[in-house]
Amino acid sequence: MTGSLDFATSEEQQAVAGAVARFCETHAVERAARDTEGDFPLELWRALAAMGIFAPAAPGYEDAGGALELQAICATLGEYAFPGPVAATYAALQVLTGVTREQVMAGDALVSLSGAGDTLLPYGTVAGVFLIAGDDGIHHAEPASAPAAVRTLGGEAWGRAALTASGVLKNSARGLVIGDIARSAYLTGIAARLVRETSEHAATRKQFGKTLGEFQAVSHPLADCAIAVAAANTLAHAAAAAFDARAADDLSPDPIAAARRLAAGAINSARRGALATAYACHQVYGGIGMTLEGPAFHLTRRIRQVASEAPARSREQSILLADAGLGN
Amino acid sequence: MNYGFNSEELAFRDEVREFLADYADLDGFYCQGHRWPEVRSMFSAMAQKNWLALTWPTEFGGLGKGPVHEYILWNEVAYARAARNPLAAGIVAKSIIRYGTAAQRATWLERIRTGDIHFSLCYSEPEAGSDLAGLRLKATLSDDGTCYELNGQKCWQSYAQDMDFLWVLARTGTQDSRGRGLSLFICDKAANGVRVAPLPTLDGDQLNEVFFDGVRVSVEQRIGDENGAWSIIGEALADERHIQFPPGRVRRDLEDLVAWLNDHDLGHDPMVRERMADLAARVLETEMLGRKVLATMVAGGNATVDAAMNKIIHTTVCQDIARAVLDLGGPEALVTGNRPELIWRQSLTETIGGGTSEIMRSVVSRQLLGLGG
Amino acid sequence: MDFDLNEDQQAVLESVERLLAQHAGPARAVALNRAGDYDHDLHAALEAAGFNQIARDLARDDTLAGLEAALTVEAIARSGGVVAAAAQMLVAPALCERTIEGPVAICTVGELTQPTPVRFAAHARSLLVLDDGDAYLVSPAPGTFEPVRTSFGYPMGRLSEGASVEPDREGQALGAGAADTLRNWWRLGLAVEAVGTMDAALGHTVEYLRQRRQFGRTIGSFQAVQHRLSLCAIEVEASRWLTREAAFHNAQPEAVAAAAAYALQAADTLFTETHQLSGAIGFTCEFDLHVWSMRLLALRQELGGVGAARRALVEARWGAA
Numbered sequence A: 001m002t003g004s005l006d007f008a009t010s011e012e013q014q015a016v017a018g019a020v021a022r023f024c025e026t027h028a029v030e031r032a033a034r035d036t037e038g039d040f041p042l043e044l045w046r047a048l049a050a051m052g053i054f055a056p057a058a059p060g061y062e063d064a065g066g067a068l069e070l071q072a073i074c075a076t077l078g079e080y081a082f083p084g085p086v087a088a089t090y091a092a093l094q095v096l097t098g099v100t101r102e103q104v105m106a107g108d109a110l111v112s113l114s115g116a117g118d119t120l121l122p123y124g125t126v127a128g129v130f131l132i133a134g135d136d137g138i139h140h141a142e143p144a145s146a147p148a149a150v151r152t153l154g155g156e157a158w159g160r161a162a163l164t165a166s167g168v169l170k171n172s173a174r175g176l177v178i179g180d181i182a183r184s185a186y187l188t189g190i191a192a193r194l195v196r197e198t199s200e201h202a203a204t205r206k207q208f209g210k211t212l213g214e215f216q217a218v219s220h221p222l223a224d225c226a227i228a229v230a231a232a233n234t235l236a237h238a239a240a241a242a243f244d245a246r247a248a249d250d251l252s253p254d255p256i257a258a259a260r261r262l263a264a265g266a267i268n269s270a271r272r273g274a275l276a277t278a279y280a281c282h283q284v285y286g287g288i289g290m291t292l293e294g295p296a297f298h299l300t301r302r303i304r305q306v307a308s309e310a311p312a313r314s315r316e317q318s319i320l321l322a323d324a325g326l327g328n
Numbered sequence B: 001m002n003y004g005f006n007s008e009e010l011a012f013r014d015e016v017r018e019f020l021a022d023y024a025d026l027d028g029f030y031c032q033g034h035r036w037p038e039v040r041s042m043f044s045a046m047a048q049k050n051w052l053a054l055t056w057p058t059e060f061g062g063l064g065k066g067p068v069h070e071y072i073l074w075n076e077v078a079y080a081r082a083a084r085n086p087l088a089a090g091i092v093a094k095s096i097i098r099y100g101t102a103a104q105r106a107t108w109l110e111r112i113r114t115g116d117i118h119f120s121l122c123y124s125e126p127e128a129g130s131d132l133a134g135l136r137l138k139a140t141l142s143d144d145g146t147c148y149e150l151n152g153q154k155c156w157q158s159y160a161q162d163m164d165f166l167w168v169l170a171r172t173g174t175q176d177s178r179g180r181g182l183s184l185f186i187c188d189k190a191a192n193g194v195r196v197a198p199l200p201t202l203d204g205d206q207l208n209e210v211f212f213d214g215v216r217v218s219v220e221q222r223i224g225d226e227n228g229a230w231s232i233i234g235e236a237l238a239d240e241r242h243i244q245f246p247p248g249r250v251r252r253d254l255e256d257l258v259a260w261l262n263d264h265d266l267g268h269d270p271m272v273r274e275r276m277a278d279l280a281a282r283v284l285e286t287e288m289l290g291r292k293v294l295a296t297m298v299a300g301g302n303a304t305v306d307a308a309m310n311k312i313i314h315t316t317v318c319q320d321i322a323r324a325v326l327d328l329g330g331p332e333a334l335v336t337g338n339r340p341e342l343i344w345r346q347s348l349t350e351t352i353g354g355g356t357s358e359i360m361r362s363v364v365s366r367q368l369l370g371l372g373g
Numbered sequence C: 001m002d003f004d005l006n007e008d009q010q011a012v013l014e015s016v017e018r019l020l021a022q023h024a025g026p027a028r029a030v031a032l033n034r035a036g037d038y039d040h041d042l043h044a045a046l047e048a049a050g051f052n053q054i055a056r057d058l059a060r061d062d063t064l065a066g067l068e069a070a071l072t073v074e075a076i077a078r079s080g081g082v083v084a085a086a087a088q089m090l091v092a093p094a095l096c097e098r099t100i101e102g103p104v105a106i107c108t109v110g111e112l113t114q115p116t117p118v119r120f121a122a123h124a125r126s127l128l129v130l131d132d133g134d135a136y137l138v139s140p141a142p143g144t145f146e147p148v149r150t151s152f153g154y155p156m157g158r159l160s161e162g163a164s165v166e167p168d169r170e171g172q173a174l175g176a177g178a179a180d181t182l183r184n185w186w187r188l189g190l191a192v193e194a195v196g197t198m199d200a201a202l203g204h205t206v207e208y209l210r211q212r213r214q215f216g217r218t219i220g221s222f223q224a225v226q227h228r229l230s231l232c233a234i235e236v237e238a239s240r241w242l243t244r245e246a247a248f249h250n251a252q253p254e255a256v257a258a259a260a261a262y263a264l265q266a267a268d269t270l271f272t273e274t275h276q277l278s279g280a281i282g283f284t285c286e287f288d289l290h291v292w293s294m295r296l297l298a299l300r301q302e303l304g305g306v307g308a309a310r311r312a313l314v315e316a317r318w319g320a321a
Ligand SMILES: Cc1cc2nc3c(=O)[nH]c(=O)nc-3n(C[C@H](O)[C@H](O)[C@H](O)COP(=O)(O)OP(=O)(O)OC[C@H]3O[C@@H](n4cnc5c(N)ncnc54)[C@H](O)[C@@H]3O)c2cc1C
Pocket: A216, B120, B121, B122, B123, B124, B125, B128, B129, B130, B131, B155, B156, B157, B158, B159, B207, B349, B352, B353, B354, B355, B356, B357, B358, B359, C212, C214, C215, C219, C222, C224, C225, C276, C277, C278, C279, C280, C281, C283
């Protein structure tokens, strides 16, 4: 049997995930995630990049590991709700070249990835590189004017401006797939964290003389969240493994076809699962979950924000439908 | 999709597909109750290839293959809608291999391997559904110690009307001994005192009640120790987790729905498309979770939680495909025997049989999340 | 606003329930469904007691006949009666003042040109046909519709091969505005039937779960079960009051569309939850749940189902898109 049937986290994955987790602990990342309100923690982002975490799966960085490592990294960043354009950066590193690429890799330039026609640009006020995820691939773009700051639910530094796009970049298809894998892993990471913490809360808080977790009305919805997270995680893992197995295969006409369908499934699954988890966990937390400093809000607001990022659902839908044989 | 299988396994898959090409119209997965002679003869043809004993050790006449081959075989059979995997070659034979005496192995394994005899699972009772450990069917050892007498009732037995033998879980301890007082027996369906009564069901098929009135079974037909059944049935269940809910069935349901939408030109509506994309993603979910259960088993791990999760995802997407079939099918979907109607009917019982969704959620909440409930 | 039934309405309800206790019920429904039959005896009993004409004053704006007829149809659905009550008691009187001979079936023209299963068509003496802008009343000759095998709880028929009910457009057209009237009252009828049917399905399930014990306690005492039953009860009650409101307002289009959109969606939830919570016994023919549950799915197939009701609501409230 080939190793790719193995859904367990590999040693390499554990190693990178462990390193990222330690980084997040020592740099009080969660504090930063709670505090972000329109400004961007650029130093933190640079320090993260300095670990080399953006190299996996990037062309020319084969030694740094592949999509499976990337998946483990993104899931861990999700666990800490790391603020920043994580998925966009991974997608960008598939398509950028030259100096820009080095700047992005080093965390010196931030990437804003938006959808075709969007004027609301993620990290728009702090980004140095603007990309558009269109139906035909990823485009380079320039804002017509300096993006105006926009406040968002996730506290991220978004901006508003019109973009002018140039042609489709080489390796776009890979970029979009990697972006899907990164985003679904990140979302799955936050959701997993939320389920874990909410379960711990339910296992300790007592009402009516027993723990909340003994009430099926609490434990069953949490079980459903855990199941949704597991489903999304398994798909993200499968997509990453497929990417790693096939990405090197330049001979096949569409080497990443298998990864693309799984990644589209993964992002669909992760978005659905993470949003459902956000609602269910807020319900279990009750009042304390509604407070800004409480256990849930900094996680759920990022779920909501990341779930809304480009590319839009229409792209994933057309991949899934084409794969299922449903014509236009 | 090739993901995760090596070339030898893929070759086996192709061989299975070639075999199944002759059974494309069998429809035994949905309608085994109406197709038993045909399904039985397919099992016999599989036995010719020794596929019923695919994973049995070679010393017992098997092919000694691992769970991956078993998964491939039954997943393809489900995709082809040919049949559900038979109990005899699975739970029954594997338990006999593990716990049977030499004499019992000699008596039963060869007949099962050749597809000569088939079994019905007699676990549930009117008062023991989700709470299996509460069952009451009594097995009393005779004074001379040579045989047991079975008295009581089972219900919900799938296919018992067509099977040859019964795999009976009975109480040998006191009623309050719960799981510690149960034993397993093989009982000839033709034995005196056995009566099988049909319970017609909404899916157009039937379940059965099985009554035991002073039925005598020899001690040689008790598999494993007296009062030792609980761990045997647990292990047997664990052995089958990767093939209990094969994703091939759901993939096929989705394909049939898509074909139906394409035929009726319904695939352009944006609402339909959004719904279908979500369903397609959920089919991928159960395909990969099914693989994960398999991977856990290959690695020798405990797949209880993975399987419970997979059961929920698998059975709910299967029912949501069926719901879409009905919603988009119009009144035509109500006509008995039409494909949409069949897809819908056959999804009905999936969230109950094999452990209900609620019990699965409790497994996840207890074993994974450390909660009660 | 007053949700209590007045004395007349209470009396109507009680008297039809007395009649139904004698002439209807799940056992009868099972037997008739098995044979694919229509309940002519129940139909006759309702006729004799005057219920088939309960809404003959419907055309007058000031009457409460619509609500009384709706209460009657709801009760008949609750009893599992195998009669075309909604068509007879709600739809027909809204369309014309003279009595239309029953059983009455309703279909769209599309279901005739592309022969599709239609409830009660194989037994109907009168057929109301909805065309885009027109409505017709035709009297199909015996054999025009052939019975269709279905297990969804109602006898159904499909236009026989070679047969035709091409409406005689001059003679049988029901006049200006009839199409809208037919559509609204038909949709209201579906909602009313769904309410009675859901009510009975839920009641049957709850009764069972009160008795059924597993793990040393009644199943109804598990929260996972209890809470879902409460949600079902909420949906049934909400459907009931939306529907009665629509009947009270003589099938005012927006109220009807809201009631149908809600009740037909609830019907799906009720189907799923009552079966899931009943366990294996719920799938057996001996457990009466199917008498009601299967019908819920059939009701969802008519007149474009939930989707069409939602579009109708949007149109009634905000105008055509
Ligand atoms: C198609 C089909 C085939 C079957 N084939 C066989 C067979 O071949 N042999 C055999 O022995 N059995 C068979 N069964 C029986 C099956 O194992 C039982 O149906 C199952 O164990 C559930 O039991 P029950 O139906 O009695 O439901 P119940 O246990 O009565 O449950 C009713 C409802 O209550 C819920 N519930 C129960 N306990 C709890 C709890 N603790 N917390 C929350 N909710 C709870 C359940 O989830 C369910 O929703 C079959 C069933 C079906 C549907």
